Amino acid sequence: MNALECRRIQKSFGxxxxxxxxxxxxxxGEIRAILGGNGSGKSTLAKILGGVVRPNQGxxxxxxxxxxxRSPRHSKRLGIVVTSQELSLFTNHTVETNLLMCxxxxxxxxxxxxxxxxxxxRQVMDELxxxxxxxxxxxxxxxxxxxxxxxxxxxxxxPKILIVDEITSALYREEVELVKQMLFRLKxxxxxxxxxxxxxxxxxxxxxxxxxxxxxxxxxTVGIQEKSENELLSMMSGRDVxxxxxxxxxxxxxxxxxxxxxAPQLRLSRFGTQFDxxxxxxxxxGIAGLQGHGQSxxxxxxxxxxxxxxxxxxxxxxxxxxxxxxVAARMAFISGDRxxxxxxxxxxxSENLAAVKELVIGQTxxxxxxxxxxxxxxxxxxxxPIRTLSGGNQQKVVIGRWLVTNPKILLADxxxxxxxxxARLDVHHMLCRLIEKGSSVVFVSSDDEELVQLAHMAxxxxxxxxxxxxxxxxxxxxxxxxxxxxxxxxPRGAV
Amino acid sequence: MNILRWTTFPVLVLVIxxxxxxxxxxxxxxxxxxxxxxxxxxxxxxxxxxxxxxxLFGGGIDISLGSIVCLVNVxxxxxxxxxxxxxxxxxxxxxxxxxxxxxxGFVIAFLRVNPLLTTFSTSSVAAGVALWIMxxxxxxASMDFVTWYNGNWLGIPTPVYFIAVVWxxxxxxxxxxxxxxxxxxxxxxxxxxxxxxxxxxxxxFTYVFAALATGIGAIALTGNVGSGDPLVGLPISLNAIAACxxxxxxxxxxxxxSFGAILGALFLGLVSTTVLAAHVPPFxxxxxxxxxxxxxxxxxxxxxxxxxxxx
Numbered sequence: 001m002n003a004l005e006c007r008r009i010q011k012s013f014g015x016x017x018x019x020x021x022x023x024x025x026x027x028x029g030e031i032r033a034i035l036g037g038n039g040s041g042k043s044t045l046a047k048i049l050g051g052v053v054r055p056n057q058g059x060x061x062x063x064x065x066x067x068x069x070r071s072p073r074h075s076k077r078l079g080i081v082v083t084s085q086e087l088s089l090f091t092n093h094t095v096e097t098n099l100l101m102c103x104x105x106x107x108x109x110x111x112x113x114x115x116x117x118x119x120x121x122r123q124v125m126d127e128l129x130x131x132x133x134x135x136x137x138x139x140x141x142x143x144x145x146x147x148x149x150x151x152x153x154x155x156x157x158x159p160k161i162l163i164v165d166e167i168t169s170a171l172y173r174e175e176v177e178l179v180k181q182m183l184f185r186l187k188x189x190x191x192x193x194x195x196x197x198x199x200x201x202x203x204x205x206x207x208x209x210x211x212x213x214x215x216x217x218x219x220x221t222v223g224i225q226e227k228s229e230n231e232l233l234s235m236m237s238g239r240d241v242x243x244x245x246x247x248x249x250x251x252x253x254x255x256x257x258x259x260x261x262x263a264p265q266l267r268l269s270r271f272g273t274q275f276d277x278x279x280x281x282x283x284x285x286g287i288a289g290l291q292g293h294g295q296s297x298x299x300x301x302x303x304x305x306x307x308x309x310x311x312x313x314x315x316x317x318x319x320x321x322x323x324x325x326x327v328a329a330r331m332a333f334i335s336g337d338r339x340x341x342x343x344x345x346x347x348x349x350s351e352n353l354a355a356v357k358e359l360v361i362g363q364t365x366x367x368x369x370x371x372x373x374x375x376x377x378x379x380x381x382x383x384x385p386i387r388t389l390s391g392g393n394q395q396k397v398v399i400g401r402w403l404v405t406n407p408k409i410l411l412a413d414x415x416x417x418x419x420x421x422x423a424r425l426d427v428h429h430m431l432c433r434l435i436e437k438g439s440s441v442v443f444v445s446s447d448d449e450e451l452v453q454l455a456h457m458a459x460x461x462x463x464x465x466x467x468x469x470x471x472x473x474x475x476x477x478x479x480x481x482x483x484x485x486x487x488x489x490x491p492r493g494a495v
Numbered sequence: 496m497n498i499l500r501w502t503t504f505p506v507l508v509l510v511i512x513x514x515x516x517x518x519x520x521x522x523x524x525x526x527x528x529x530x531x532x533x534x535x536x537x538x539x540x541x542x543x544x545x546x547x548x549x550x551l552f553g554g555g556i557d558i559s560l561g562s563i564v565c566l567v568n569v570x571x572x573x574x575x576x577x578x579x580x581x582x583x584x585x586x587x588x589x590x591x592x593x594x595x596x597x598x599x600g601f602v603i604a605f606l607r608v609n610p611l612l613t614t615f616s617t618s619s620v621a622a623g624v625a626l627w628i629m630x631x632x633x634x635x636a637s638m639d640f641v642t643w644y645n646g647n648w649l650g651i652p653t654p655v656y657f658i659a660v661v662w663x664x665x666x667x668x669x670x671x672x673x674x675x676x677x678x679x680x681x682x683x684x685x686x687x688x689x690x691x692x693x694x695x696x697x698x699x700f701t702y703v704f705a706a707l708a709t710g711i712g713a714i715a716l717t718g719n720v721g722s723g724d725p726l727v728g729l730p731i732s733l734n735a736i737a738a739c740x741x742x743x744x745x746x747x748x749x750x751x752x753s754f755g756a757i758l759g760a761l762f763l764g765l766v767s768t769t770v771l772a773a774h775v776p777p778f779x780x781x782x783x784x785x786x787x788x789x790x791x792x793x794x795x796x797x798x799x800x801x802x803x804x805x806x
Contacts, residue, residue, distance in 0.1 A: 073691040090682040104672040
């Protein structure tokens with residue numbers, strides 16, 4: 001009997017296929033790792049099982065009974081509990097209230113039984129060595145503590161099927177050990193566990209088997225002892241990953257001349273990490289890593305979006321206290337979140353194009369039509385509202401907005417997310433032309449292949465791989481390959 | 496609890512300061528009879544503010560409460576004009592108000608329309624119906640009721656009972672899981688949904704509760720003015736929300752407590768009373784009270800957490 005069986009699950013959001021063919025089955029008492037790169041569909045699968053997202057197609061069986069999971073409430077009633085990567089905790093409530101949020105004990109059937117809430121939470125928190133957190137609100141906790149509370153909340157619900165989505169990446173070694181012990185106890189009681197993680201060492205020490213996902217498909221399921229790390233990584237990237245590549249450890253090729261931008265002791269406040277960061281003139285710097293490991297924080301910090309920051313631009317001291325100051329120093333920032341941080345959706349193309357140059361820098365006389373044609377935007381009139389364009393063309397206009405300011409350095413945070421292949425290539429060419437003019441580009445992408453392509457188009461390039469807020473690897477020259485990026489993104493043996 | 500982090504602390508300071516200033520201009524202000532008159536005038540706002548607070552806790556907003564006051568007031572007076580006695584007339588009037596709240600809740604929670612737009616529209620509808628029922632001010636409440644409201648009952652000013660009923664209703668709810676869920680909903684709607692909380696029903700409920708609290712306040716208002724007026728409650732719409740914000744309740748949801756709303760409403764009342772007592776010429780009364788409220792809001796926000804652009 002299988003505790004959980006998924007057959008040919010398919011889910012698309014608009015034109016994006018998040019899952020195209022996910023199939024797996026897990027027995028009671030089995031701990032199954034789910035391994036996959038960015039956008040491989042792991043989290044979508046977790047959300048489908050949690051009832052937050054509904055699949056377009058496919059069949060889900062729980063203990064050999066077919067069910068369609070209608071809602072989170074329904075999912076919980078079926079015995080499925082999902083710990084979320086984004087946490088499901090309410091920051092304004094206390095730890096114990098959060099732990100019992102899904103099943104609040106009552107006295108005389110009406111009132112919240114605070115004593116019982118405390119009692120039940122204390123039992124679980126004692127086992128996790130966390131009883132000192134009881135009474136605090138979640139907002140007061142450090143992020144590793146929040147993840148432990150998230151895990152405790154899942155335990156309290158006594159799951160029959162537990163899905164642990166990337167919880168351990170925020171935890172310390174001792175905490176991971178506790179999580180492991182708890183998972184083993186659940187296993188003895190017949191709970192099936194799906195363990196989504198990038199940490200190879202943990203997968204090997206906790207899991208019985210592993211399902212590999214790539215591009216929304218489950219490509220293979222194997223016993224954990226059957227394959228080596230390299231074999232798993234090869235299956236995950238779809239190419240060979242050999243040990244030869246790993247023997248080459250982060251040598252930093254130093255480009256000639258004085259740097260264009262220096263950020264000594266750059267601090268990423270969300271991670272509390274610090275490192276030196278520099279960009280050479282005319283250089284392409286790709287920032288890679290699994291999502292949420294500080295890539296976006298890095299470029300946003302440089303642009304003054306995370307508070308004041310000290311930089312050196314062309315040898316001159318520069319105090320960037322806000323994005324406005326950054327623009328004045330001829331820096332540019334393109335966000336991948338067009339809706340929120342890119343387009344002014346009801347305004348015209350020409351207004352969108354002129355937004356920075358005319359309104360912030362104060363230079364007039366922008367020939368909108370000529371610029372739009374040069375950027376290869378498909379448009380009828382510069383007066384049409386930007387929302388009438390496709391996503392890719394909208395993004396070209398946003399990039400055009402910054403290119404007309406002649407930036408010395410362009411920071412891009414996953415700017416080609418969710419745009420079609422042709423528009424993506426156009427964007428790449430726009431950036432290459434900028435680099436040819438002597439400007440530099442710092443480019444974050446969740447698509448490793450894109451970074452490799454761009455790096456090979458630029459005359460000088462480096463790829464920095466980030467993990468938990470640190471730069472863990474610098475790739476240059478022929479070392480810039482997707483295999484190397486993937487293997488550096490998933491540090492082996494790291495706990 | 497750290498008193499400075501208590502969201503109600505700033506407004507408590509404001510109320511005490513304002514009460515002291517007021518007693519300078521009106522030496523007898525802190526006597527029982529004067530306070531009783533003050534409470535009589537502002538109990539309706541206090542009730543509506545508590546209702547408004549509950550909607551804000553849940554992450555919504557309701558700007559139709561003033562119109563609900565108008566509607567309840569005219570229905571109450573009209574039914575008494577038909578010879579109904581006080582209690583059934585009041586019950587029907589409050590029920591009509593709750594009906595408007597249920598309409599708000601239904602449109603917002605189940606049809607997923609933005610709460611600001613919804614309550615903006617329903618406030619016109621409710622005010623329109625009030626005007627239709629009673630085109631010009633008039634009618635009269637039962638004299639017994641007016642005397643009862645403006646006097647003492649069991650040794651305590653009657654308006655206090657109205658405030659107490661509304662507040663106890665909420666305190667009762669806040670001791671049940673519903674209270675926990677409402678704050679969770681206001682903190683993060685998606686997480687609430689993912690935590691198997693019935694988000695839609697809960698939202699619906701907050702608007703119904705706000706209308707009920709406001710309806711009770713409208714009965715108090717009728718006791719205070721003694722007649723019907725289709726426009727009488729309109730300023731309450733925004734004053735109730737202002738009272739909440741001054742009372743440390745976040746417009747983003749999930750933060751604050753109902754006691755803050757009560758004190759916020761009393762603060763607004765004290766400002767108006769003080770400006771009147773200080774013989775500010777009528778032309779400048781709005782200006783002066785506006786400036787005082789602005790300073791109060793700035794003070795209360797700067798005492799609590801800051802809202803930053805930099806993340």
